[in-house]
Amino acid sequence: MQDVFSYIEQNRETYIGWLQDICKQPSVAAQNRGMKETADMVERFVREIGGEAEQLETSGYPVVFGQFKGESERILSFYNHYDVQPEDPLDLWHSPPFGAEIRDGYMYARGVADNKGNLMARLAAVHACLQVRGKLPVGVKFIVEGEEEIGSVHLEEFVEKYADRIGADGCVWEFGYKNADGRPQISLGVKGMCYVELICRGANTDLHSANAAIIENPAWRLLWALNTLKGPDERIRIEGFYDKVASLSDDDQLMLEQMIYNEEDTLEKLGLKSFLLDLKGIPLKEKLIFQPTCTVCGIVSGYIGQGSKTVLPAEARVKLDFRLVPDQDPHEILALLRKHLDEHGFSDIEIQSFTLEHPARTPLNNPLTRAVVNTSKQIYGMEPTIMPMSPGTGPMYILCQHLGIPAVSVGVGHFASNNHAPNENISIDDYIQGIKHIAAILEEFAKEV
Amino acid sequence: MQDVFSYIEQNRETYIGWLQDICKQPSVAAQNRGMKETADMVERFVREIGGEAEQLETSGYPVVFGQFKGESERILSFYNHYDVQPEDPLDLWHSPPFGAEIRDGYMYARGVADNKGNLMARLAAVHACLQVRGKLPVGVKFIVEGEEEIGSVHLEEFVEKYADRIGADGCVWEFGYKNADGRPQISLGVKGMCYVELICRGANTDLHSANAAIIENPAWRLLWALNTLKGPDERIRIEGFYDKVASLSDDDQLMLEQMIYNEEDTLEKLGLKSFLLDLKGIPLKEKLIFQPTCTVCGIVSGYIGQGSKTVLPAEARVKLDFRLVPDQDPHEILALLRKHLDEHGFSDIEIQSFTLEHPARTPLNNPLTRAVVNTSKQIYGMEPTIMPMSPGTGPMYILCQHLGIPAVSVGVGHFASNNHAPNENISIDDYIQGIKHIAAILEEFAKEV
Numbered sequence: 001m002q003d004v005f006s007y008i009e010q011n012r013e014t015y016i017g018w019l020q021d022i023c024k025q026p027s028v029a030a031q032n033r034g035m036k037e038t039a040d041m042v043e044r045f046v047r048e049i050g051g052e053a054e055q056l057e058t059s060g061y062p063v064v065f066g067q068f069k070g071e072s073e074r075i076l077s078f079y080n081h082y083d084v085q086p087e088d089p090l091d092l093w094h095s096p097p098f099g100a101e102i103r104d105g106y107m108y109a110r111g112v113a114d115n116k117g118n119l120m121a122r123l124a125a126v127h128a129c130l131q132v133r134g135k136l137p138v139g140v141k142f143i144v145e146g147e148e149e150i151g152s153v154h155l156e157e158f159v160e161k162y163a164d165r166i167g168a169d170g171c172v173w174e175f176g177y178k179n180a181d182g183r184p185q186i187s188l189g190v191k192g193m194c195y196v197e198l199i200c201r202g203a204n205t206d207l208h209s210a211n212a213a214i215i216e217n218p219a220w221r222l223l224w225a226l227n228t229l230k231g232p233d234e235r236i237r238i239e240g241f242y243d244k245v246a247s248l249s250d251d252d253q254l255m256l257e258q259m260i261y262n263e264e265d266t267l268e269k270l271g272l273k274s275f276l277l278d279l280k281g282i283p284l285k286e287k288l289i290f291q292p293t294c295t296v297c298g299i300v301s302g303y304i305g306q307g308s309k310t311v312l313p314a315e316a317r318v319k320l321d322f323r324l325v326p327d328q329d330p331h332e333i334l335a336l337l338r339k340h341l342d343e344h345g346f347s348d349i350e351i352q353s354f355t356l357e358h359p360a361r362t363p364l365n366n367p368l369t370r371a372v373v374n375t376s377k378q379i380y381g382m383e384p385t386i387m388p389m390s391p392g393t394g395p396m397y398i399l400c401q402h403l404g405i406p407a408v409s410v411g412v413g414h415f416a417s418n419n420h421a422p423n424e425n426i427s428i429d430d431y432i433q434g435i436k437h438i439a440a441i442l443e444e445f446a447k448e449v
Numbered sequence: 450m451q452d453v454f455s456y457i458e459q460n461r462e463t464y465i466g467w468l469q470d471i472c473k474q475p476s477v478a479a480q481n482r483g484m485k486e487t488a489d490m491v492e493r494f495v496r497e498i499g500g501e502a503e504q505l506e507t508s509g510y511p512v513v514f515g516q517f518k519g520e521s522e523r524i525l526s527f528y529n530h531y532d533v534q535p536e537d538p539l540d541l542w543h544s545p546p547f548g549a550e551i552r553d554g555y556m557y558a559r560g561v562a563d564n565k566g567n568l569m570a571r572l573a574a575v576h577a578c579l580q581v582r583g584k585l586p587v588g589v590k591f592i593v594e595g596e597e598e599i600g601s602v603h604l605e606e607f608v609e610k611y612a613d614r615i616g617a618d619g620c621v622w623e624f625g626y627k628n629a630d631g632r633p634q635i636s637l638g639v640k641g642m643c644y645v646e647l648i649c650r651g652a653n654t655d656l657h658s659a660n661a662a663i664i665e666n667p668a669w670r671l672l673w674a675l676n677t678l679k680g681p682d683e684r685i686r687i688e689g690f691y692d693k694v695a696s697l698s699d700d701d702q703l704m705l706e707q708m709i710y711n712e713e714d715t716l717e718k719l720g721l722k723s724f725l726l727d728l729k730g731i732p733l734k735e736k737l738i739f740q741p742t743c744t745v746c747g748i749v750s751g752y753i754g755q756g757s758k759t760v761l762p763a764e765a766r767v768k769l770d771f772r773l774v775p776d777q778d779p780h781e782i783l784a785l786l787r788k789h790l791d792e793h794g795f796s797d798i799e800i801q802s803f804t805l806e807h808p809a810r811t812p813l814n815n816p817l818t819r820a821v822v823n824t825s826k827q828i829y830g831m832e833p834t835i836m837p838m839s840p841g842t843g844p845m846y847i848l849c850q851h852l853g854i855p856a857v858s859v860g861v862g863h864f865a866s867n868n869h870a871p872n873e874n875i876s877i878d879d880y881i882q883g884i885k886h887i888a889a890i891l892e893e894f895a896k897e898v
Contacts, residue, residue, distance in 0.1 A: 030756035085758055089655070114657075150756055191659070195757045204720035205541070206870040208563075209770050210640070210840035212744035213737045214724045219745035220679065227676045230669065232794075271653035275663045288662045295661035296668035297760050298751035303768060307479035307599055308644045308803040309534055310770050310842070311746050311869050319752060321658050321759050345681075354757040391659035393759070420760050421655035 004439045007132045008124070012432055015124040016107075018045070019431065022082075022116050023100035023109035029083035029150045035061050038082045042119070042144050049127040051142070056162055060154035061146030065165065068126060070139035072446050076368070077141040077168035079399060079407070080119040081148035084111030085420045092422035106425045113417035115174045117426045118434070119144060121412050122172070125438035137446035141168055143399070148174070151195060151355025152395040159398050170368030170445065171400050172438070175392065176411025178430060180265030184380050184437075186372055187409040189361035189389035190396045191292070192324035194333040195354040198222065200316045200346075206302070209310040219301040222316040225346040229294055229320075229337075234277060236294045236322075238340045244327045248290060251364060252388050256285050260385040262415075269416050288391050293323040321355075323393060330356035360396035361389055366406045367448035375440040376410070379433060384410075410437065453888045456581045457573070461881055464573040465556075467494070468880065471531075471565050472549035472558035478532035478599045484510050487531045491568070491593050498576040500591070505611055509603035510595030514614065517575060519588035521895050525817070526590040526617035528848060528856070529568040530597035533560030534869045541871035555874045562866035564623045566875045567883070568593060570861050571621070574887035586895035590617055592848070597623070600644060600804025601844035608847050619817030619894065620849050621887070624841065625860025627879060629714030633829050633886075635821055636858040638810035638838035639845045640741070641773035643782040644803040647671065649765045649795075655751070658759040668750040671765040674795040678743055678769075683726060685743045685771075687789040693776045697739060700813060701837050705734050709834040711864075718865050737840050742772040770804075772842060779805035809845035810838055811855045816897035821857045824889035828882060833859075859886065 008015070022045075027038035039055055039062055046053035046066035055062035064082065087097035087110040095101040097110040109116075122142070129136055143166060147153050159166065177185050202218035203211075230236050248256070263280065267273065275284055301316035303309035322333055334353055341349050362369065364386070376384040390409055400407040412434035418424045457464070471494075476487035488504055488511055495502035495515035504511035513531065536546035536559040544550040546559040558565075571591070578585055592615060596602050608615065626634050651667035652660075679685050697705070712729065716722065724733055750765035752758035771782055783802055790798050811818065813835070825833040839858055849856035861883035867873045 030754070030758065085760075086752070086754055088752070088754065092654070149758075193759075195759065197757075202721075205867060205872070206538070207719070208841065208868040208870065209742075209744045209746055210772065210842070212742045212770075213740055213772070213840055214728060214733055215719065215721065216725050217745055219748055221681075223672050223675050223745070223748075224681050226672050232670075232673050270656070270664065272651075272664065276665050279663060284663055291662055293658075293662045295658045295759075295761060296666060296672070296751065296765075297658055297758060298753045298762070299668055299672075299765070300749050300753040302745065302747035303535070303537070304747045304749040304753075304766070305479070305535060305537065308646075308768060308770075309479065309598075309746060309869065310642075310644065310744075311534075312744060313747070316745075316748070317753075319757060321661075321757075323659065323662070391662055392657065393659070418654060419657040420758065421657065423654070 001440055001443060004128050004132045005436050008128045008432065008435050008439065011128070015120065015435060016428060018124065019107065019112070019117060019120045020100040022120060023112050024098055026098050027083050027111065028086050029061060029147050030086055035083065035146055039064055039146060042082050045123050046142060049123060050130050056158065058154035058158045063158050064142065064144040066142035068136055068140040070136040072138050074446060075139040075141060075168040076442065076445050077143055077166065077171045078122045079171055080122065080142065080144045080174045081115050081146065082119065082144050083146045083149050084114065085149050089422060094423055102428065105428050107428060108423055108425045110424055113413040113424050113426045114419040115148065117413065117431055118174055118176065118411040121431055121434040122438050124435045125442065128435065129439055129442060137443050141166070148394065151193070151357065155395045156398050168405055171405050171407040172441065173396060173407045173409035174394060175413060176409050177413040177415055177417065179260060179385060180262040180269065180415045183260055183382055184376050184384045184410065185387055186376065186384045187387035187390040188364060188369065190359065190392055190394045191389065192328060192330050192359035193355045193357045193393040194322040194324060194330040196320050196334065196337065197352040197354065198318050198320065199350040199352065200225070202314050204314065206314045207312040209312045212312045215312060217312055219313050219316040222318060222349070225341060225344065225349055226318060228344045236292065238336050240336050241333065244329065245292065246326045255386055255388040256282055256289065259285055259387055261285050266415060289387060289389050290325055292325050292328060295321045297321050323391065324359050326359045326361060328359065330358060357393055357395055358397035360401040362406045362408060368406045368408050368445060371441055371444040371448045372408045372410050375437060375444050379437045379440060450889055450892060453577050453581045454885050457577045457881060457884050457888065460577070464569065464884060465877060467573065468556065468561070468566060468569045469549040471569060472561050473547055475547050476532050476560065477535050478510060478596050479535055484532065484595055488513050488595060491531050494572050495591060498572060499579050505607065507603035507607045512607050513591065513593040515591035517585055517589040519585040521587050523895060524588040524590060524617045525891065525894050526592055526615065526620045527571045528620055529571065529591070529593045529623045530564050530595065531568065531593050532595045532598050533563065534598050538871060543872055551877065554877050556877060557872055557874045559873055562862040562873050562875045563868040564597065566862065566880055567623055567625065567860040570880055570883040571887050573884045574891065577884065578888055578891060586892050597843065600642070600806065604844045605847050615848070617854055620854050620856040621890065622845060622856045622858040623843060624862060625858050626862040626864055626866065628709060628834060629711040629718065629864045632709055632831055633825050633833045633859065634836055635825065635833045636836035636839040637813060637818065639808065639841055639843045640838065641777060641779050641808035642804045642806045642842040643771040643773060643779040645769050645783065645786065646801040646803070647767050647769065648799040648801065649674070651763050653763065655763045656761040658761045661761045664761060666761055668762050668765040671767060671798065674790060674793065674798055675767060677793045685741065687785050689785050690782065693778065694741065695775045704835055704837040705731055705738065708734055708836055710734050715864060738836060738838050739774055741774050741777060744770045746770050772840065773808050775808045775810055777808065779807060806842055806844055807846035809850040811857060815855045817855045817857050817894060820890055820893040820897045821859050824886060824893050828886045828889060
């Protein structure tokens with residue numbers, strides 16, 4: 001592979017430029033900003049490096065679908081997304097979120113880690129192989145959706161409509177990170193999600209807060225409702241919530257024990273003294289990987305500007321995400337939440353549901369997992385850490401597990417890439433190393449039996 | 450008084466124009482918008498109707514001080530404020546907040562009810578008396594501050610610095626409202642206030658919410674802390690909070706029984722089925738007037754825009770107002786709150802304090818109260834309802850009670866004036882009637898022994 005690796009090094013600046021170009025193009029699905037421009041740009045990239053490309057329509061943003069022939073029948077697909085999270089809070093960014101500024105070896109941009117860095121590394125790897133060898137060892141498919149950050153709301157529709165196009169022998173999933181000590185993480189699944197907004201309403205207008213003595217405050221009601229969902233012990237109090245949580249297999253236990261999670265570096269980087277509930281070691285890793293969550297992602301009511309305003313709010317809203325583990329079902333969790341609120345006297349609180357995604361897992365022992373693990377050792381010079389499941393979420397169930405396609409996550413982010421947060425970044429060296437890793441995986445996957 | 454009343458009627462359009470002029474001038478103290486322009490405008494009004502006027506400096510916004518000589522030694526002061534609340538949420542206004550649009554007999558503007566309508570009615574009354582009679586029956590002082598909506602933060606300093614200027618035999622307080630049935634309310638005191646912002650911090654940056662399995666969420670912590678302050682029974686759980694709450698006197702009980710509060714109209718207007726805790730009748734009135742409150746005026750954390758964003762917030766903030774009743778002390782309440790949070794494991798939650806005001810009361814039996822009550826019957830053709838204390842707040846303690854000056858609240862607002870809320874308004878007829886009422890009070894107060 002040294003010929004391909006050398007080519008990648010020689011074209012380092014070109015590949016960095018590709019990444020800057022796409023990062024400078026906003027693509028915020030939640031706000032419908034720059035979505036068409038970005039889909040067009042991805043389609044153009046696939047074409048320019050020698051693939052066939054088209055935009056497959058859905059009821060939402062189109063999926064960019066790319067295809068490259070290979071020497072063998074085996075097909076490797078790449079699942080990525082061209083949409084990004086909203087960039088606020090803006091004032092915490094040290095450079096413009098869509099500036100793609102490079103400082104001290106890191107590129108900063110909304111989406112550079114999640115998910116444009118991985119998308120461009122994979123396109124660059126295919127480009128390098130074709131330039132050097134004139135052909136690819138396996139067939140390649142790119143499935144690049146535009147709604148991952150809003151819960152892949154039309155991906156199920158896409159899978160049904162284009163089932164004949166997306167078949168593959170393995171899928172390299174969209175994300176991947178290095179630990180604080182530089183060790184690559186490979187993960188073999190994702191948590192599911194039930195994302196909801198709860199809305200509690202009071203009087204038909206905001207009122208002077210003197211009225212709060214006798215008029216119900218929807219902010220207090222929402223707080224009390226939330227308090228019935230989870231207390232400081234972190235146990236989710238919805239009846240039946242844990243009923244379908246699968247117990248850990250011996251393999252899971254072993255993977256947890258072997259999984260490397262650098263507690264000290266993580267805490268230092270985040271300015272924290274301890275993890276939640278003072279967890280450490282295996283119980284910490286088990287909670288991260290195998291436990292579902294209930295998270296306040298956003299809450300708002302009343303006056304939130306500078307200084308004081310004495311107002312009794314008319315409305316209060318909270319955004320909650322439940323991350324789910326096998327075999328929880330997001331639709332069932334949504335129904336349990338409704339039932340819980342009703343039974344606790346909060347039937348007036350409205351639920352709007354957003355993302356509903358199943359958890360998914362890939363077995364440890366299959367050709368793709370082996371190809372990714374073996375090449376990791378070559379590229380990074382150390383054993384990767386294998387996570388039995390990522391604490392993050394994605395449509396792996398409908399796109400892979402459901403179709404019997406093994407999916408493995410590996411990529412160019414690092415533990416402090418600030419995905420979904422201000423100053424999102426990746427290391428330029430990680431990006432170049434990630435391009436080489438994908439090139440190596442293409443070759444290795446052709447050989448694995 | 451018919452001569453003065455006729456003059457007021459004839460100059461109706463002039464006085465409406467005065468009010469529109471001042472309402473079109475924004476004066477948001479919390480945001481330092483238009484404060485100097487508005488103070489200058491008030492000073493100019495006092496001069497133009499024949500008084501002496503000056504701006505008395507404080508460390509904050511100046512107090513506009515106006516003086517008019519009278520036939521008797523007796524002095525009546527008017528306490529008003531030229532600042533207004535912020536106008537957001539903007540999208541709920543049906544006309545621009547600083548447009549002072551008149552629709553169907555009502556003028557709509559931020560500050561028209563709180564407090565520019567009352568200020569202009571009082572200036573207009575003095576103007577009318579002087580135009581018709583050439584002199585005032587009693588001496589008049591205007592004390593018009595610019596920080597009422599941010600808790601009169603420099604008024605204590607002002608009172609100490611200008612103690613010799615503000616002496617009076619009675620003070621007509623800034624606000625006053627009609628009930629839903631058109632009956633004027635007269636109130637004889639105000640609640641106190643302790644307004645704070647609580648800030649809870651987590652990691653040093655927002656994070657991808659996948660991390661919420663093992664990293665503490667400051668939004669949840671703040672919710673749990675708030676839950677220790679008050680539960681659905683509305684009882685405030687801070688130890689010692691109620692210790693200094695005075696019990697009701699026989700006079701208080703009598704006033705409560707006689708006080709008219711139109712429950713049905715209020716509920717209908719606000720689109721509600723019932724009051725807090727299903728209260729009705731005297732217990733409802735007692736809670737409104739004599740019970741302290743703890744109100745979430747604003748809460749914010751994480752992503753609050755459209756759609757979903759899976760973020761673990763770095764920070765959560767809540768704005769709380771505690772309305773206090775005699776003899777609670779806002780400084781003591783602040784200390785009790787700190788102690789409560791510390792003792793419940795929330796010593797990391799920061800408290801920023803804003804308004805700290807004592808409650809205040811005026812006796813039922815004194816010349817000013819009698820003058821206001823007696824003239825009310827003449828002007829409005831019905832008995833006013835007397836509230837032993839207003840559920841609202843103001844610096845009555847430092848400006849009046851503390852100096853032995855009785856203070857009575859009466860004014861041109863109505864029960865649905867939407868103070869501090871979108872579409873703040875007063876009735877034009879109420880405004881004109883309010884001008885007449887002040888003119889009558891000036892004459893009656895000269896006679897009362």
